[in-house]
Amino acid sequence: MQTTKFKSKIKPLFNLAVINKECTRTVAVASTDTKTENLKPWKEIPGPSSLPIIGQLHHFMFGGVFSNTEDPEVFSKLIKGYGPIIRLDSMFGKAPMIFLSDPESVAFVLRSENWFPNRPGFQSLEYYRKDYKKSKGIKINATGLISDQGEVWKEFRSTVNPVMLQPKTIKLYATVLDEVAQDMIVRMRANRDENNMITKDFDKEMNLWALESIATVALGCRLNCFERNLPADSPEWQLIQCVHDLFTIMNEIDFKPNLWRFFSTPLYKRAMNLYERHENLTKYFIKKGKDNLKNKSDNEKGVLEKLLEINEETAHIMASDMLLAGVDTAANTVIATLYLLAKHPDKQAKLREEIMSNSERRPYLRACIKESLRLKPVVSGNARKSSKTYNILGYEVPKDVDIIFAHQAMSVTEENYPRANEYIPERWLASKDDPLYYGNTHPFVYAPFGFGARSCIGRRIAELEMDTFVARLIENFQVEWFGPPPKTVQQALNYIKGPYNFVFNDVK
Numbered sequence: 001m002q003t004t005k006f007k008s009k010i011k012p013l014f015n016l017a018v019i020n021k022e023c024t025r026t027v028a029v030a031s032t033d034t035k036t037e038n039l040k041p042w043k044e045i046p047g048p049s050s051l052p053i054i055g056q057l058h059h060f061m062f063g064g065v066f067s068n069t070e071d072p073e074v075f076s077k078l079i080k081g082y083g084p085i086i087r088l089d090s091m092f093g094k095a096p097m098i099f100l101s102d103p104e105s106v107a108f109v110l111r112s113e114n115w116f117p118n119r120p121g122f123q124s125l126e127y128y129r130k131d132y133k134k135s136k137g138i139k140i141n142a143t144g145l146i147s148d149q150g151e152v153w154k155e156f157r158s159t160v161n162p163v164m165l166q167p168k169t170i171k172l173y174a175t176v177l178d179e180v181a182q183d184m185i186v187r188m189r190a191n192r193d194e195n196n197m198i199t200k201d202f203d204k205e206m207n208l209w210a211l212e213s214i215a216t217v218a219l220g221c222r223l224n225c226f227e228r229n230l231p232a233d234s235p236e237w238q239l240i241q242c243v244h245d246l247f248t249i250m251n252e253i254d255f256k257p258n259l260w261r262f263f264s265t266p267l268y269k270r271a272m273n274l275y276e277r278h279e280n281l282t283k284y285f286i287k288k289g290k291d292n293l294k295n296k297s298d299n300e301k302g303v304l305e306k307l308l309e310i311n312e313e314t315a316h317i318m319a320s321d322m323l324l325a326g327v328d329t330a331a332n333t334v335i336a337t338l339y340l341l342a343k344h345p346d347k348q349a350k351l352r353e354e355i356m357s358n359s360e361r362r363p364y365l366r367a368c369i370k371e372s373l374r375l376k377p378v379v380s381g382n383a384r385k386s387s388k389t390y391n392i393l394g395y396e397v398p399k400d401v402d403i404i405f406a407h408q409a410m411s412v413t414e415e416n417y418p419r420a421n422e423y424i425p426e427r428w429l430a431s432k433d434d435p436l437y438y439g440n441t442h443p444f445v446y447a448p449f450g451f452g453a454r455s456c457i458g459r460r461i462a463e464l465e466m467d468t469f470v471a472r473l474i475e476n477f478q479v480e481w482f483g484p485p486p487k488t489v490q491q492a493l494n495y496i497k498g499p500y501n502f503v504f505n506d507v508k
């Protein structure tokens, strides 16, 4: 294991074997034999200053360090100011937080929390599915992988893992995803203007591709999103807008201090309406999927059909979550990859050569997308709620703290990657004696799909979708970019914003 190369700066307060035993019984582990007297207290963890009554709230206001959380550099700036551990106290019912950018501490927490990993951050979705619906007389057992925790999450995850993560099962979708990719190329050709550009709503076009792809896998049927005359108020376009609006509102309501946890604010009402709309739209698509169920062979069956054979509620929730988590994520990663390849024509040419060779193995393609996810990840960090007291870098971090891992910020420092800000897909393929070799980096720096038992369930599907589509794009188009780089806006997800100055010339 590479981790042995790194000096541990973090000490467990518990024996891990004991923790795991405890976890099976109680999930949370009570502190018993801790040496907390030697640790520096929570309040001494560096962080923005506190005022009486309002605490650190003023830092979220005009001019404060958190006033522009949309700036993707915000975490890097915070780390420069405060160091590898930064404290944010509880505010308006939002749990206290720390931001961690010390890879060894990140590794320790992620590994210690891997039994029943609790990922905070999607409280409004959980509230909608559990409490809001209950108030309307609808009771459900699970809220889904994104928001459930503990035993309920574990049972759900064990049910869907074999259907969604086995490479053998995912490979079955290769042909249909390639059909989607090729149809999208046809649509892009038709949408280009006289300069070979697609200036109007290029991001939405990529979302349309992502929706068609994920729906094909989730529902086992084509939605036909690429129909030329798809009305602007069609369920497909409505779903795309709804998913985008949901991620935008989650950023306000879940990731920032907000009074909705105490009373019904206008933002809360809007969020509940959006969740309801998303649910109704996904019901419409699930019905479409169910109408297409008849007599399919295993390589035509979607996730919905496979899960319906196990549990109907799980099948519906999973299909709905795929149509939530699988659209903007994949679309933005493709936009990032296209931009980086457009800016690096030599890498693009190398990739095209690999694609044109028709070899079944495409390591450079994988490396190009991995490198995009390092420089322009769609998710800037990850999180776990502490289930016990930790000693992190000599500070006492109590139970029930939201620990945020600053993966994006860690991934672009020279300390972790040589030539950190350059797009070098080769680093993922370099041999051990090459200074660029990725294995020289601490393995917990880069984690675009998260970690362990709770890592992204859609990872393999997303990788297959993106590999297939990027290969078709580069096979067909010489992609160029002109003008200044696009702006990235950090919300619940990172969005690359227009104007999209791509030129898609035909490959001769």
Ligand code: HEM
Pocket: 119, 145, 146, 157, 214, 321, 322, 323, 325, 326, 327, 329, 330, 333, 378, 379, 381, 382, 383, 447, 448, 449, 450, 451, 452, 453, 454, 455, 456, 457, 458, 459, 461, 462
């Ligand atoms: C580029 C594409 C994607 C990226 C970068 C991404 C990233 C992530 C990350 C960082 C997590 C949190 C993992 C953790 O807590 O350790 C996650 C969770 C999740 N993702 Fe993705 N994701 C992508 C695509 C997808 C797709 C296509 C789907 C749909 C199948 C999906 C469904 C989910 C779900 C349901 C979870 C929650 C898993 C759980 O908590 O058990 N994601 N994703």
